[in-house]
Amino acid sequence: MPQPSVWYVNVRRQSLRREPVPEGWQRLGGRGLLARILLDEVIPTCDPLGPHNKLIFAPGLLVGLGLSSCDRISIGAKSPLTGGVKESNAGGRTAAHLARLGIKALVIEDQPAEPGWWVLHLSREGARFERADDLAGLGVYETAPRLLERYGPHVAIALIGPGGEQRMAAAGIQNLDKDRRPSRISARGGLGAVMASKGLKAIVVDSRDGEKPPIAHPDRFRQARKAYHDALMAHPQTEVYANYGTAAMTSMSNGFGGLPTRNFSAGQFEGAERISGESLRQMLLRRGGEAETTHACMAGCTIRCSNTFADAQGRAVVSPIEYETIGMLGANLGIDDLDTIARLNWMVNDLGLDSIEIGVALGVAAEAGLMAFGDGEQALALLEEIRQGTPLGRILGNGAVVTGRVFGVARV
Numbered sequence: 337m338p339q340p341s342v343w344y345v346n347v348r349r350q351s352l353r354r355e356p357v358p359e360g361w362q363r364l365g366g367r368g369l370l371a372r373i374l375l376d377e378v379i380p381t382c383d384p385l386g387p388h389n390k391l392i393f394a395p396g397l398l399v400g401l402g403l404s405s406c407d408r409i410s411i412g413a414k415s416p417l418t419g420g421v422k423e424s425n426a427g428g429r430t431a432a433h434l435a436r437l438g439i440k441a442l443v444i445e446d447q448p449a450e451p452g453w454w455v456l457h458l459s460r461e462g463a464r465f466e467r468a469d470d471l472a473g474l475g476v477y478e479t480a481p482r483l484l485e486r487y488g489p490h491v492a493i494a495l496i497g498p499g500g501e502q503r504m505a506a507a508g509i510q511n512l513d514k515d516r517r518p519s520r521i522s523a524r525g526g527l528g529a530v531m532a533s534k535g536l537k538a539i540v541v542d543s544r545d546g547e548k549p550p551i552a553h554p555d556r557f558r559q560a561r562k563a564y565h566d567a568l569m570a571h572p573q574t575e576v577y578a579n580y581g582t583a584a585m586t587s588m589s590n591g592f593g594g595l596p597t598r599n600f601s602a603g604q605f606e607g608a609e610r611i612s613g614e615s616l617r618q619m620l621l622r623r624g625g626e627a628e629t630t631h632a633c634m635a636g637c638t639i640r641c642s643n644t645f646a647d648a649q650g651r652a653v654v655s656p657i658e659y660e661t662i663g664m665l666g667a668n669l670g671i672d673d674l675d676t677i678a679r680l681n682w683m684v685n686d687l688g689l690d691s692i693e694i695g696v697a698l699g700v701a702a703e704a705g706l707m708a709f710g711d712g713e714q715a716l717a718l719l720e721e722i723r724q725g726t727p728l729g730r731i732l733g734n735g736a737v738v739t740g741r742v743f744g745v746a747r748v
């Protein structure tokens with residue numbers, strides 16, 4: 337395997353420069369490396385959506401080694417939502433494929449010379465740009481299959497939706513999971529808007545000719561891997577995650593008064609039981625079909641905290657449905673129906689937005705009288721405003737603080 341290197345992609349020149357990893361970066365990975373690169377290379381006062389910000393992808397140090405749950409990708413930049421350092425972490429396939437190409441970090445620089453959309457394709461041969469204007473405006477659920485058809489089922493993909501294209505501060509970057517669904521989002525901080533500012537609709541990683549990262553002491557590594565695996569399987573929380581996913585947190589948060597309810601005007605929700613992890617599990621077991629109470633977002637994960645929510649006919653709606661989404665698009669909007677939450681979750685995902693930030697923004701919007709708490713159809717209509725890019729949609733898509741300022745709501 338070639339020495340790991342830092343891949344600098346300049347979107348103005350559409351060029352790639354491979355640099356050796358500086359000594360001070362060699363023992364860093366994931367969010368540590370990403371923060372270091374931001375500190376070393378990004379002007380703190382730069383415009384997050386301007387040419388001086390950099391979009392960075394950094395696989396964690398243990399990516400690609402077959403360790404449960406470790407193939408995680410850190411994506412970061414100066415945040416257009418907060419103006420601070422942003423790192424957003426996701427599972428799926430992206431990290432392992434970058435690591436197999438020997439990419440210690442992918443640093444995307446500058447801005448395109450002309451307007452338009454591109455796919456950045458990475459492989460052992462290097463980087464190439466292909467026009468992607470035909471994908472503009474499409475949600476991630478339509479874009480991903482088209483890209484898989486174009487580039488083959490073996491690739492990993494990170495992509496943005498209409499929210500990112502509109503440079504909304506609540507936009508994230510979706511990563512394909514192991515089943516090639518765009519479902520593992522680097523959601524927080526507006527990184528989808530940064531990717532859009534680089535003119536990229538998608539990054540496609542073809543690591544077919546890549547190699548597993550080298551292991552210095554294979555025997556000792558195998559022992560450590562076994563100890564890690566045994567410890568994971570023996571831990572009681574692993575079983576909780578496998579059975580209920582992060583949705584297990586719903587009852588717990590409600591119990592200690594921390595479940596955001598109706599724009600967090602209360603910390604306990606009278607409908608909490610109906611949207612709890614326990615109810616979710618029973619519903620999915622009853623429905624069968626494509627429903628899954630447990631699912632792995634990446635190859636080799638033994639915890640399997642993910643799930644697939646299916647409708648009453650057993651057809652998959654969205655994967656996964658998580659505590660944060662149940663909290664923010666459920667209790668925080670006064671919605672106590674898992675089917676409605678799943679539809680909202682699908683829509684937010686398809687737009688490539690952060691379900692936490694959007695749930696909070698909709699809660700603020702409800703307090704401002706733009707929808708009634710508990711009305712899922714009105715919430716879906718507000719999401720449609722975001723898709724259409726109306727002035728109201730752009731306000732909501734720029735997050736809770738902007739929504740609160742515009743509509744005079746102080747509780748954000």
Ligand code: SF4
Nearest residue numbers: 405427633637639641
């Ligand atoms: S399924 Fe859950 S536990 Fe497994 S890697 Fe993905 S996020 Fe982590």
